Amino acid sequence: GESVGLHLPTLSVQEGDNSIINCAYSNSASDYFIWYKQESGKGPQFIIDIRSNMDKRQGQRVTVLLNKTVKHLSLQIAATQPGDSAVYFCAEKIQGAQKLVFGQGTRLTINP
Amino acid sequence: DTGVSQNPRHKITKRGQNVTFRCDPISEHNRLYWYRQTLGQGPEFLTYFQNEAQLEKSRLLSDRFSAERPKGSFSTLEIQRTEQGDSAMYLCASSSSPGLINYGYTFGSGTRLTVV
Numbered sequence: 001g002e003s004v005g006l007h008l009p010t011l012s013v014q015e016g017d018n019s020i021i022n023c024a025y026s027n028s029a030s031d032y033f034i035w036y037k038q039e040s041g042k043g044p045q046f047i048i049d050i051r052s053n054m055d056k057r058q059g060q061r062v063t064v065l066l067n068k069t070v071k072h073l074s075l076q077i078a079a080t081q082p083g084d085s086a087v088y089f090c091a092e093k094i095q096g097a098q099k100l101v102f103g104q105g106t107r108l109t110i111n112p
Numbered sequence: 113d114t115g116v117s118q119n120p121r122h123k124i125t126k127r128g129q130n131v132t133f134r135c136d137p138i139s140e141h142n143r144l145y146w147y148r149q150t151l152g153q154g155p156e157f158l159t160y161f162q163n164e165a166q167l168e169k170s171r172l173l174s175d176r177f178s179a180e181r182p183k184g185s186f187s188t189l190e191i192q193r194t195e196q197g198d199s200a201m202y203l204c205a206s207s208s209s210p211g212l213i214n215y216g217y218t219f220g221s222g223t224r225l226t227v228v
Contacts, residue, residue: 034217036219041221041224042221042222043116043118043203043219043220043221043222044155044203044219045219046217046218046219049217089154089155091154097168098143098145098160098162098167098168098207099145099157099160099168099170100145100147100155100157100217101157102154102155102156103154104152104153104154105152105153105154
């Protein structure tokens with residue numbers, strides 16, 4: 001079946017370091033991927049997205065990398081700040097469908 | 113328009129009661145989605161509207177659940193005869209039509225339902 005999973009349920013980094021959050025997906029028909037950040041009691045907040053015809057996309061302090069060969073997605077956060085503490089979800093959209101399939105999430109904590 | 117708006121933010125109800133949630137999407141978005149999220153899990157798809165037409169429903173959406181989007185703008189999600197297993201965060205999202213670089217798939221803050 002279709003699934004989106006994360007390698008690590010928790011990630012702890014030092015403030016100022018770079019963070020890398022990984023995601024594996026299983027459906028080769030997925031054509032669109034999104035990373036969301038979710039803080040406690042709030043809805044998922046869009047961070048960055050990437051289409052399957054790309055392998056890298058950069059935003060402000062964030063970069064998403066897509067490796068379709070191994071069905072792997074990663075989110076890189078540069079110079080991690082305390083405000084980056086949250087649960088991060090990757091989500092995939094299968095070509096022709098509209099729904100997103102989410103993984104379980106990775107909790108990112110920042111050490112001062 | 114500041115984003116997707118959901119009301120109420122919190123709802124506590126007794127088992128067996130009916131509840132209704134409302135979602136106001138981003139005005140220029142023609143697609144609207146409902147998801148359910150339980151603690152520690154990612155959101156799970158429930159249903160999807162394009163304008164006023166409900167085009168897809170998940171098997172998670174039992175007969176006790178009904179969603180409407182009568183004028184293609186706001187949407188309501190009703191749960192009849194609530195059960196304790198319905199306790200979750202109900203999230204609404206909206207997006208624009210495909211073909212754009214960014215679908216703009218934007219979520220609201222959700223309605224947290226507690227069934228006691």
